[in-house]
Amino acid sequence: MDDLKLALILNAVSPRVGGVLVRGEKGTAKSTIVRALAELLPAVDVVPGCRFACDPAAPYSQCPDGPHDGGRETRRARLVELPVGASEDRLAGSLDLEKALAHGVAAFEPGLLAAAHRGVLYVDEVNLLHDHLVDLLLDAAALGTCYVEREGVSVRHAARFLLAGTMNPEEGELRPQLLDRFGLTVEVRASRDPGERAEVIRRRMAYERDPDAFAADWAAREGELAARIAEARTRVESVRLPDAALKQIATVCAGFEVDGMRADLVTAHAAVAHAAWAGRDRVTTRDVREAARLALPHRRRRDPFDAPGLDENKLDELLDQFPDDPDDDTDPPHGPDDDRQPQHDSDAQSEEPGQNETDQAESNEQPDRRRANQNNSNHDKSDSRQSDPSHSDSNQSEQSRPDADQSEQNQSAHGQSAQTPAEQFQVAGAPYKARLFSVPGVGGGAPGRRSRGRSAKGRTVGSRTPTAKVTQIHLMATLRAAAHRGWRQGPVKVADLREAVREGREGNLVLFVVDASGSMGARKRMGEVKTAVLSLLLDAYQRRDKIGMITFRGDSAELVLPPTSSVEAGAARMRLLKTGGRTPIAAGLVKAAEVLAVERLRDPARRPLVVVVTDGRATSGDADRAAALLKDTACVVVDCESGPVRLGLAARLAVRLTAPVVDLSDVAHVMKAA
DSSP: OHHHHHHHHHHHHOGGGOOEEEEEOTTSOHHHHHHHHGGGSOOEEEOTTOTTOOOTTSOOTTOTTOSOOOOOEEEOOOEEEEOTTOOHHHHHOEEOHHHHHHTOOOOEEOOHHHHTTTSEEEEETGGGSOHHHHHHHHHHHHHSEEEEEETTEEEEEEOOOEEEEEEOGGGBOOOHHHHTTSSEEEEEOOOOOHHHHHHHHHHHHHHHHOHHHHHHHHHHHHHHHHHHHHHHHHHGGGOBOOHHHHHHHHHHHHHTTOSSSHHHHHHHHHHHHHHHHHTOSBOOHHHHHHHHHHHSGGGOOOSTTOOOOOOHHHHHHHHTTSOOOTTOOSSOSSSTTOOSSOTTTGGGGTOOTTOOHHHHHHHTOOHHHHHHHHHHHHHHHHHHHHHOHHHHHHHHHHHHHHHHHHHHHHHHHTTOOOOOHHHHTOOOOOOOOBOOOOOSSOBOOSEEEEEEEEEEEEEEEEEEOOSSOOSSBOHHHHHHHHHHHOGGGOSOOGGGOOEEEEEEEEOOEEEEEEEOSGGGGGGGHHHHHHHHHHHHHHHHHHTTOEEEEEEEETTEEEEEEEEEBOHHHHHHHHHTOOOOSOOOHHHHHHHHHHHHHHHHHHOTTSOEEEEEEEOOOOOSSOHHHHHHTTTTSEEEEEEOOOSSOOOOHHHHHHHHTTOOEEEGGGOBSSSOOO
């Protein structure tokens, strides 16, 4: 949690850092620590009665509640949470179109961006937000202003806040363009130290027994930490960023080949905030290093299947190009330079109030030294493995041996030749641009880029009488309705309002049903299949789809990847896929029908697309009856049969599924989409 605490504190010291994205596994207290930050922020002065929290010393000139009379009141900084299912109107605010058209009153209802001004805006599961909401959110965070444009009426107000987002990578990644808009990122994992885990449980149970007493025990230290943040915030404007530090920042960002200039700016602001937090009046090499560690990992992605990360050894090499900074105290004994565990909060990591200071000193081992020891240890292990090639070979053989034995038994039982582990683990090639497969008709699922669907952002294709509050008015249809009623009865009334019907693109659930039987391993065919599926996964990522994966071999089918937005998980399952055994196509189709039945209950608006990847050589089950279960589902059959003699079995399966059949070699984008 040290990096997470530091990232949040740097944003509290200087909002210019641009927020923090917290990535981590479930159950690691990501939400808890972000919510706790609001209690540490300094109180703010606001104009009484202003719904947009204007600063009395410098009110926003275009505030909808202005002009202000100069009053003043003090309140705590707010923590505003953005629900995953929030609408654009709830986030940015909305005009009451009924009042605007029927009564001529431009009534504006502020949204969550206005409520979060000068506070914290927290987005849990930010990777599950719709793209247009994330775009709106990050634009407001970057500009410090929220614009609402509706039917010729413009409203703008200040919206400066500390943006904090949390996400579980298993549920899907943010696009690299959106990752870049977060200033800092932190990877959080649960501790594997039994002592620390026991301490977490002990404190949690103490809180549950008596929340007030627990808060009172930590109130003094919490107050000290809040005071230190307030002090650093007042100091940050006077911190000097020398040219030497600027060159270090530019060298590091260029060395890691990050795109654009946002990384340089964020690293500079974070380094200044780190220096202010550490009590220094100038940025040193240590400040640059700590800032780069938090600002660059998520900007290193070159491929959607790449996980964010940063090579700290390379970072040290880039910084070592510069002469030592005489003012850079890299290993202070105690005090404000101990940024990873703040001076007033360091003992909160490892002890209850009242423990002796000796334990505290032992728990505050310097992070740079720990990282160096860990890097050296990893380097030594790597060198030892490289110097002993037999170790690597035996390790791979041990990993692949159990499944290989079973595969050989299955194939021997059916008169097939046994496969070697190398054939089972055929490696996929580099993904290529795949052709587009889409669902026929017009849907109404989540916005995406695959199939036609009703969308709030698409082109206008008609109008309809609204069933709820109007947010997208169709002006001409409204005027026609008023004219049909007759202008003598007055101007436009509420009953005349018509909302626009827009059509754009939707995302789908792409369910891969992959044949992993022994016949797929012949002539290294599985390597080509893996490449094709990885290419289709990349296409699903770009088109904002959910994906799932079923494999079938032997006597059954297995759901190896439940429907998710994480294409990285799908790629990992595909790369580890092995072949062997019989070909139970029927079992794979039945499993697909079962998965889709559950998903229709969870997300009925999202339409599915089933991609069956097989050579069609069914050896068990009734494929005809199983195919009937998917008769109302859009399917595509990818024919993996190869060789001079072809039986056309995949094409027969496609007829049963009433689906198009595509040869494996034609998955690449070389013709118009099927």
